[in-house]
Amino acid sequence: MKYVGRLAPSPTGALHLGNVRTFLIAWLRARSLGGKMVFRMEDLDHPKDKPGAAADAVRDLRWLGFDWDEEYVQSERKDLYRDALSSLVSRGLAYPCVCSRRDVEAAQSAPHEGEQLFYPGTCRGRFASWGEAYTYLNSSTPPLLHSPTPPLPHSSTHRTPCWRFRVADGSRVAFDDVFAGRFEQDVSATLGDFPLARDEFGAGYTLACAVDDIAMGVTEVVRGDDLLAATPAQILVSRALGAERGISYCHVPLVVGPDGKRLAKRHGDTRVAAYRAAGVRPGQIIGRLAASCGWAEEGEEISPAALLPRFDLSAIPRAPFVATAR
Numbered sequence: 001m002k003y004v005g006r007l008a009p010s011p012t013g014a015l016h017l018g019n020v021r022t023f024l025i026a027w028l029r030a031r032s033l034g035g036k037m038v039f040r041m042e043d044l045d046h047p048k049d050k051p052g053a054a055a056d057a058v059r060d061l062r063w064l065g066f067d068w069d070e071e072y073v074q075s076e077r078k079d080l081y082r083d084a085l086s087s088l089v090s091r092g093l094a095y096p097c098v099c100s101r102r103d104v105e106a107a108q109s110a111p112h113e114g115e116q117l118f119y120p121g122t123c124r125g126r127f128a129s130w131g132e133a134y135t136y137l138n139s140s141t142p143p144l145l146h147s148p149t150p151p152l153p154h155s156s157t158h159r160t161p162c163w164r165f166r167v168a169d170g171s172r173v174a175f176d177d178v179f180a181g182r183f184e185q186d187v188s189a190t191l192g193d194f195p196l197a198r199d200e201f202g203a204g205y206t207l208a209c210a211v212d213d214i215a216m217g218v219t220e221v222v223r224g225d226d227l228l229a230a231t232p233a234q235i236l237v238s239r240a241l242g243a244e245r246g247i248s249y250c251h252v253p254l255v256v257g258p259d260g261k262r263l264a265k266r267h268g269d270t271r272v273a274a275y276r277a278a279g280v281r282p283g284q285i286i287g288r289l290a291a292s293c294g295w296a297e298e299g300e301e302i303s304p305a306a307l308l309p310r311f312d313l314s315a316i317p318r319a320p321f322v323a324t325a326r
């Protein structure tokens with residue numbers, strides 16, 4: 001079977017050293033195996049998406065020497081996500097939920113690590129339809145109920161129920177990550193019924209990612225290890241959507257600032273666009289990241305394509321790469 005990998009940036013900010021290092025690994029992994037590369041813009045996170053960031057990311061990646069064979073934009077694929085959601089709903093695998101984040105936080109029986117909130121299933125079996133949940137929340141019928149045209153108006157006076165995935169009791173997911181090794185999670189005990197969509201016709205990251213990875217024939221996901229803990233939920237959704245074969249996962253260490261925290265603005269300007277504006281050449285950026293992966297000497301200038309013969313996953317240090325804004 002031919003290897004199909006993907007580059008899946010979110011246009012929530014400008015491309016920086018951290019994204020580029022992960023993309024370099026993903027691109028080399030696919031190309032070194034003679035595989036296909038899919039580019040997918042993950043632009044469903046409207047409040048956080050920045051105008052122009054999607055086009056800038058494409059420009060930056062091309063300037064750095066990356067290429068891909070197919071290109072997709074998630075905001076143009078909402079019909080697919082809606083169909084997937086309907087299929088889950090019709091099989092009793094998704095249900096509407098009226099709990100706010102505060103309700104869910106208040107229901108935590110014990111503190112849970114990270115950003116993952118445990119949901120105890122409060123709204124399981126509670127509403128016969130999304131419309132009924134909406135009416136419960138707003139004491140009125142939804143203005144566009146049954147309308148095929150999303151989205152519902154997000155006014156401050158209306159609250160919208162979300163959709164949650166029904167996680168069967170004892171849903172333990174285990175997989176062998178190509179880089180991170182064996183990973184296991186009892187999703188029913190750590191996450192509970194996780195959210196799939198923010199409103200009636202929406203799609204959140206977990207749902208859209210599962211739908212797209214199946215539809216695009218992705219065989220392996222290479223991405224930052226901040227998403228390792230999100231993977232079991234994605235696997236459950238993929239299975240529920242009838243994924244015929246398992247996707248392989250390869251979670252690689254992130255780039256962090258000198259304080260050990262994930263690379264961010266306060267660590268200085270590590271945006272690709274800022275380096276370009278300062279006269280830094282693409283080969284210098286790739287060379288620096290390649291050196292951090294053990295494939296180049298410090299100070300070497302090199303393109304992604306020229307790194308192909310040197311690509312070796314096992315040379316990448318296990319610890320996060322500490323970068324400064326030089």
Ligand code: GLU
Binds near residue numbers: 008227
């Ligand atoms: N779009 C996500 C991000 O930029 C990556 C998602 C993925 O690779 O699955 O963090």
